[in-house]
Amino acid sequence: MIYYRDGRTVLATEGVNRKNVPLTQVPQVVRSAVIAAENRTFYQDQGVSLSGTARAVWSTVTGRQLQGGSTITQQMVRNYYSGLGQERSIGRKLKEIMIALKVDRSKQKDWVLERYLNTIYFGRGAYGIQAAARAYFDKDVQNLTAAEGAYLAAVIQQPTRFANPTGAALDAVKARWTSVIQGMREIGAITREEADAQVFPTLARQRAPLSLGGQNGYMLAQVRAELNRLGYTDEDINHGGLKVTTTFDKKLMAQAQQAVKSVLPDDTPKKVRTGLAAVDPATGEVVAFYGGRYETNQYDNAFSAKVQAGSTFKPYTLAAALEAGYGLDTLVYGNSPIRIGSADIPNSGGRSYGQAITLLQATQFSVNTAFVDLGQRIGLDKVVAAARAAGIPAGQLAPHQSAATLPLGVASVSAVQQASGFATFAAGGIHHEPHVIRTVTDSTGLTRKFAPSGTRAFSENTAADTTYALEQVVRSGTGTAARLWDRPVAGKTGTTDESAAVWFSGYVPQLAVAVDMFRDDNKPVTVPGYGELYGGTLPAEIWKTFMSTAMEDKPVREFPDPVTWNPYYWDTYGMAMPQQSGAPTAYPSGPAGSPMPYGPGDGVTVPGPDAPGVPGPPTGADEEQQGATGQDGEAGPRGGANGIGGATGPTVTGRSRDTGAPDAATRAAPETGTTRSDAGARRTGQTDVGTRRTGQTGQTGQTGQDGVDGQSGQTGHGGQSGPVAQIPGPQLPVAQVPAR
Known part of the structure; x- marks a missing residue:
């Protein structure tokens, strides 16, 4: 069973629903019912039924359907030893007999019966007597009555047909149940009077199977993948009776889907794909995501799809510079273009922002030339190291690690990776690996908890300054559409060349969320009524819609004060400026020996x-x-x-742009x-x-x-x-x- 993060709300039944119980918890009358139905000579035979096996072999030789004819020991061997298989053949039957004989000689009968009762399939997705008791009667096995035990014993013969019987199937299971009751009387488990007093039990309503629609299919795929990474095999998942508690919040999952649905126009082209991921900065838990429409595309947009990060990558470059000793008041080149070797790299639309602008302003208005300048001055190796520290895999950075445009976001990332990276800043520079599983309980009741310990990616000062710069993006830069009325927001827009991918990634102290939109054919992302999109338009609106509901009734928490930015004033347009008193900031204000301005x-x-x-x-x-x-x-x-x-x-053609929606x-x-x-x-x-x-x-x-x-x-x-x-x-x- 797979549960949402509360450990009680069922997300889905994946693999086997089973919980092992010791034989001592199974009432004697229930054990007797199973023996009466399946193998009355269980405690006397040698583990095999020669007459039953002979019938099966004869049926196969004559071409008729192969019959069962197996004892409880043989059935246990077939279920318990996965290497034996379930194919219906004489060869498999002979292997089964040999193992059953060996088991009968080496193990006690109660050992065999306990494992049989914990592995046999009872229908309704229930493997084992405890799961069956819950599935059919909504009670634990120790509370089963004789009539209920007889019903479960009857179901073993035809578990699918008798799982929720009506009509002829109901008549058949009642006849089978009556036969089991009489068998219990015949082997002395109950008296004649007790047998006559038994009443056919009332079954609990069968739970409707959980659909893979909505986001369920994506959630299950991620759970299975993470279980494999944690060392659980497919055999463990399918037949191990695991109880898995995920990190997913059911309410937030619904809100993520609703945010995308409510913001995107109804006539949004089907080829436009949208991903959303929400990560808890304190733990790395992926609490919610939107992966797309599972019914039409099983390749999800949040975990699996990776597109160029665009300018949402710039905070990693900023953090690398801050770690190297630069400050938010460091001056960088803001005019357009900037030449690297023989190539000119422009700002969006060829705009120039000044020969020397502060890192704060460069971030606020997403100035490409400033970040290319910064990358050259601190070294691209430091930019790569910062991105890796924030959780971006090395393999995704390697193809671009020597490119002058690396700081502009030419590396591809997923929405989950970007939400996790920004969560690092929200957590004061501590990075927690994103994950989707909280606990796993196996069939023996042993529980493993998964809470990856965080690692220090950046200093607290670096995280505080990066956050402050990203606050200005939302306050009066390119990300004003993501403002929340009741609390501070830090974030960054991203728009790649020709709007092939558009992003907004941002956070409040308690939650980091990334939203991206893209097309598989690399064509511009366009939506009727909006035209060609930018990160500050629909992605920022989706982010705001989701975060507004996600943080409703949550306490308002403030970000820490910046460290390398002196008190400032705001001009009439809300632009952050250095303090008016005191000497002007030197250029650059980085460490000794840093390059001179251009x-x-x-x-x-x-x-x-x-x-x-x-x-x-x-x-x-x-x-x-x-x-x-x-x-x-x-x-x-x-x-x-x-x-x-x-x-x-x-005049040049812009290669990357960040345009915010008008404030x-x-x-x-x-x-x-x-x-x-x-x-x-x-x-x-x-x-x-x-x-x-x-x-x-x-x-x-x-x-x-x-x-x-x-x-x-x-x-x-x-x-x-x-x-x-x-x-x-x-x-x-x-x-x-x-x-x-």
Whole structure:
């Protein structure tokens, strides 16, 4: 039997329903009923029936249907010794006789009877007398009456026909029951008066067989697979009488299915597949999932299907950088494109976010170039190590471990793996392997508990900072559609090339959930009324719908404060900014010896295009065009910090994008530029507009903002001509972004 996580609600009957009991728990009158029905000379014979065997052999030789003719010992041998098999042949019968004779000489009769009563099939899916007592009379074996014991003995002859008899089958089983009662009287188990007083028993209503529809088929497949991984063989599962308690919450399973059904339009193309997985961060238990429509596709979308993670992979890169000593205030390259070797990697839509933006902003707005920059600076080996620590299998990372686009999510993962990975951050950096089984009780009553111990994947500080960055994604970045009104949410959107797969993965302190949508043919995921999807649209809406019901009546828990991000203020668009007081953050703020920026900065000399070292910023194209919006300078204790000139790069086709659904509060367009107006103070110099130029003239610098003591800010540096920003170093292969 397989149960939901409460250990009481039956999920399904898989394999054999059996619980072994000692012979002493079986009433003598029940033992006698079985002996009277099956083998009246059981305690006197040598374990075989020569006359019965002779009849069986004669029937086979003459071509007639082979008859049984087996003693209780022979039947026990056939059921107990799995290697003997159940085929109906003379060869098998002879093997059965030889083993039965050996058993009879070496074992006590009660030993044989106990194993027979615990292995014989009684119909209704019940193997053994205890399971039969429950199936037919809803009581334990020690409470059976003589009439009930006689019925179970009668059923052994035709267990399928007599399981729930009506009409002719009912007449036949009543006749058989009467014969057993008389046999009990004849062998002295009951008196004539007791036999005459027996009344045909009333059967308990047979439980309806559990359907594999809905998510049941997927659940059973995962339970069997995990039992195999835990060392249980198919023989154990099918004939061992196991009682398995799963991690699945029946209510949450229903809510997961309802969330998908209620959010997706009725005319969603059938080729669009949706997966959802929910993992408890404290234990790794998969408490709920949605695997698809089992009736039409037995390959589930939550455990088995793996698609490119897109930008939901970026948190692992962020965590790797934080572990290496970088902070959320570290500045990275935000303009588009960034060149690795001979390849240009753009941001979504070719947008530029600034020559130097913080890691927090890069995460909030899912800036591709910033994460490619970050991966090169910390080393892709550290990115791989971080993803592995969060539970992503090495085999899924290996094909992409040297690709510059690894931080952008070119590796394929399942919804369960991604929910488990994000659960690591929710658990303060402790990773628990995802699993679906809580306990297994065998037929002897021995119970094994399965609660994998967690391993430290990231420091608590890293987990806190990663969570804080992901909170900003939901607060005012690309994932605003996943906001919950009553509690904080951390999450990340993901949209692969041409929307071949779209994701939203997120968590609250008590639960991590991943939702993905994709097509098997790698075509764009489109839904009527939505067009081509992004991670911040339907996946985020499904996530929010499920999480709203899953967390209903659950206590609100807060995330820990960030460690490497100083107090901030929010501008009118909700963008997280560094503290206005104090010196501006150095670039970069990583460990000693970290690479210099790829463009101009305070005190940085930018070499010419052909000089070794750090190339200059990108120049404008030859035709007349407007420079990209520059980033706000930070205020110093007295004078304002230098503004950064807007940069213009070549127009390219985006390879990966993260676009959030418009926020109802701000109505901001998805993934707009990062420069915002300051609601807290009237100041100038916030927007740097490029001059009309031919690409040879540097951009106008940004006017510095007013210092806190009223002194005027410094004039921004003029932009210097240079090629598209390059990262010096070895040539690295570039994976397509992303092709599933």
